[in-house]
Amino acid sequence: MRWVRCERNGNVFFGVVHGTEVEEVTGSAFAAHQMTGKRHPLAAVKLLAPVIPPTFYAAGLNYVEHIKSQAAGEGQAPKIPEKPDIGYRAVNALIGTDEPVVIPRDAGQRVHYEAELVVVIGKKAKHLSEAEALSCVFGYTIGNDVSERDWQKIDRTLWRAKNTDTWKPMGPWIETDVNLDALKTMVRVNGKTTIEFPTNHMLFSIQQYISAMSRYVTLYPGDVIWMGTEGASPNLKAGDLCEIEITGIGTLRNRFVAES
Amino acid sequence: MRWVRCERNGNVFFGVVHGTEVEEVTGSAFAAHQMTGKRHPLAAVKLLAPVIPPTFYAAGLNYVEHIKSQAAGEGQAPKIPEKPDIGYRAVNALIGTDEPVVIPRDAGQRVHYEAELVVVIGKKAKHLSEAEALSCVFGYTIGNDVSERDWQKIDRTLWRAKNTDTWKPMGPWIETDVNLDALKTMVRVNGKTTIEFPTNHMLFSIQQYISAMSRYVTLYPGDVIWMGTEGASPNLKAGDLCEIEITGIGTLRNRFVAES
Numbered sequence: 093m094r095w096v097r098c099e100r101n102g103n104v105f106f107g108v109v110h111g112t113e114v115e116e117v118t119g120s121a122f123a124a125h126q127m128t129g130k131r132h133p134l135a136a137v138k139l140l141a142p143v144i145p146p147t148f149y150a151a152g153l154n155y156v157e158h159i160k161s162q163a164a165g166e167g168q169a170p171k172i173p174e175k176p177d178i179g180y181r182a183v184n185a186l187i188g189t190d191e192p193v194v195i196p197r198d199a200g201q202r203v204h205y206e207a208e209l210v211v212v213i214g215k216k217a218k219h220l221s222e223a224e225a226l227s228c229v230f231g232y233t234i235g236n237d238v239s240e241r242d243w244q245k246i247d248r249t250l251w252r253a254k255n256t257d258t259w260k261p262m263g264p265w266i267e268t269d270v271n272l273d274a275l276k277t278m279v280r281v282n283g284k285t286t287i288e289f290p291t292n293h294m295l296f297s298i299q300q301y302i303s304a305m306s307r308y309v310t311l312y313p314g315d316v317i318w319m320g321t322e323g324a325s326p327n328l329k330a331g332d333l334c335e336i337e338i339t340g341i342g343t344l345r346n347r348f349v350a351e352s
Numbered sequence: 353m354r355w356v357r358c359e360r361n362g363n364v365f366f367g368v369v370h371g372t373e374v375e376e377v378t379g380s381a382f383a384a385h386q387m388t389g390k391r392h393p394l395a396a397v398k399l400l401a402p403v404i405p406p407t408f409y410a411a412g413l414n415y416v417e418h419i420k421s422q423a424a425g426e427g428q429a430p431k432i433p434e435k436p437d438i439g440y441r442a443v444n445a446l447i448g449t450d451e452p453v454v455i456p457r458d459a460g461q462r463v464h465y466e467a468e469l470v471v472v473i474g475k476k477a478k479h480l481s482e483a484e485a486l487s488c489v490f491g492y493t494i495g496n497d498v499s500e501r502d503w504q505k506i507d508r509t510l511w512r513a514k515n516t517d518t519w520k521p522m523g524p525w526i527e528t529d530v531n532l533d534a535l536k537t538m539v540r541v542n543g544k545t546t547i548e549f550p551t552n553h554m555l556f557s558i559q560q561y562i563s564a565m566s567r568y569v570t571l572y573p574g575d576v577i578w579m580g581t582e583g584a585s586p587n588l589k590a591g592d593l594c595e596i597e598i599t600g601i602g603t604l605r606n607r608f609v610a611e612s
Contacts, residue, residue: 144406147442152509177508180440182407184569196568218517248437249412252568257478308456308512309444 094342095121095231095266097188098137109134109265121266122214122230122313141186141262142233143212145316148181148260149305150208150237154295154320158206161324165202166245176296176304179250181237181318185260192349194258195330199240203348204325206237207279207336209291211298212266213315218306225302228311231268234336234344235318236261261346262316270340272298280335281326289322291338354602355381355491355526357448358397369394369525381526382474382490382573401446401522402493403472405576408441408520409565410468410497414555414580418466421584425462426505436556436564439510441497441578445520452609454518455590459500463608464585466497467539467596469551471558472526473575478566485562488571491528494596494604495578496521521606522576530600532558540595541586549582551598 094109106121107114114132119125122143153159153173163170187193195203214230237260243253254260275291296304301317328334330350337343354369366381367374374392379385382403413419413433423430447453455463474490497520503513514520535551556564561577588594590610597603 146404147444173508175507178511179509180442180511182440182569184407184572247435248433249439251438251440251565256568257570305511308516309442310517312444 093231093268095142095268096137096264097121097140097142099140100132100137104140107132107137138188139190139264140188142188142264142266143314143316144183144186145314146312147315148183148318149315150179150181150318151176151294151296151301151320152179155289155293155322156295158320158322158324165241165324173295176301178301178305178317181260182251182255184257185255187258187261187346189261189264189344189346191261191346192258193236193238193261193334193346194349194351196256196351200242201327202241203328204239204241205279205281205328205334205336206239206321206325207277207287208235208237208318208321209275209277209338210235210262211302211317211319213311213317214313216313217302217311220303220306222297222299222303225299225306228302229298230313231266232270232341233262233266233316234264234338234341235316236334236336236344236346237318237321261344263344264342267341274340276339277322278337278339279325280337281328282333286326287323293322294319353491353528355402355528356397356524357381357400357402359400360392360397364400367392367397398448399450399524400448402448402524402526403574403576404443404446405574406572407575408443409576410439410441410578411436411554411556411561411580412439415549415553415582416555418580418582418584419555425501425584433555436561438561438565438577441520442515444517445515447518447521447606449521449524449604449606451521451606452518453496453498453521453594453606454609454611456516456611460502461587462501463588464499464501465539465541465588465594465596466499466581466585467537467547468495468497468581469535469537469579469598470495470522471562471577471579473571473577474573476573477562477571480563480566482557482559482563485559485566488562489558490573491526492530492601493522493526493576494524494598494601495576496594496596496604496606497578497581521604523604524602527601534600536599537582538597538599539585540597541588542593546586547583553582554579
């Protein structure tokens with residue numbers, strides 16, 4: 093099942109995709125809700141980030157080649173994480189598919205994409221074992237953890253390097269039926285493939301992250317966990333179109349534009 | 353004016369404090385709302401964290417003696433921040449005044465309080481100058497940025513060191529009328545004063561933080577900014593009662609208990 097959050101004529105609603113149509117749902121995908129039978133052409137609605145999470149988790153470094161390329165970019169030896177320590181991003185930065193990513197005037201040259209699988213939590217969860225971990229998952233979507241590498245290096249935190257407004261595209265929808273081991277992530281910039289990788293080749297699995305996290309923190313419906321990215325990115329500039337496809341989920345598509 | 357978020361008989365509502373009573377308000381303190389005239393004894397309601405923020409910002413290192421004592425605790429030279437880089441905390445950890453802070457079984461000895469002034473945002477804001485910065489502020493409350501120093505040292509992020517469930521007490525209410533320069537922060541553990549400091553003696557002011565942040569991120573109604581703490585904390589253990597008073601705002605009071 094594919095869940096969207098969308099807007100039409102100023103109304104924001106959740107919906108379920110049926111082919112080229114969206115069936116409107118009353119209430120929240122993450123709480124009591126009802127199918128309405130009212131359908132809209134998918135092309136007639138504006139897709140929003142499919143959820144605004146209470147807590148926005150991000151694994152950060154979770155694929156080996158990305159860790160190595162990032163370290164090399166800073167002239168440092170790679171430090172491979174020894175355990176699944178989760179990080180955070182911020183909801184101010186969320187946008188949906190087909191919305192523009194705005195590059196501030198004073199950003200440096202190294203504005204990069206990071207193509208990520210996003211886990212969406214559906215049930216309140218604490219103290220889950222790895223075997224139980226996926227029982228709290230609602231579905232999966234795609235995230236672009238847009239990053240500015242100079243700010244990432246010189247700032248004390250990741251705040252503007254990762255959380256500048258519009259820098260967290262997420263979507264296009266939440267897919268509930270996914271075979272994790274079959275997923276492949278592909279990125280295209282201006283139509284040309286820049287990287288492909290098996291989505292689930294993570295340093296620490298979704299199960300390991302959820303189990304470790306839920307020892308100390310309660311996960312809530314609508315929370316998202318961005319699972320990290322593989323490889324490197326070319327420098328992106330205003331005008332570039334970045335598409336992230338994960339097979340079985342869909343394609344997240346955003347154009348980069350200059351701050352006006 | 354003092355705004356509370358509270359619960360009585362299973363109903364959660366915002367309210368305004370009049371002496372020893374709370375007047376119930378319909379809607380949100382941060383959006384359309386209406387006074388109802390319906391009053392409850394303050395002693396009859398359970399005070400909750402006064403807001404669940406869309407984004408939970410935290411300055412982290414923002415007072416010189418705290419930075420020095422933290423560095424000394426780790427046997428390192430202090431690094432004084434050169435600019436206001438904001439960090440993040442997570443809403444799973446929020447509790448109100450008089451709720452227990454639960455220490456997990458495997459926490460180390462160095463569980464510490466951090467007494468913080470909390471800025472609550474009331475208006476959507478972007479690109480504010482320092483002179484304009486306070487125009488987006490709704491009011492002020494108190495936060496206890498409970499921290500476990502071993503996890504803070506060994507983990508790659510601050511996730512469990514700072515965001516373990518119940519480790520972000522906030523309250524008791526939001527005070528809208530505050531003279532920042534007159535505020536004094538006092539901490540008592542089991543009734544004995546452990547530290548006092550002038551609240552506004554920050555490395556970077558509220559105005560500097562808001563202006564710097566709003567260059568890149570939009571602030572939204574209900575967002576909170578925890579402004580950092582001064583000095584050090586004794587090691588806290590199960591049974592300890594920690595009270596943080598900021599003159600002109602109130603007292604945030606939480607007992608530490610062991611995980612059962």
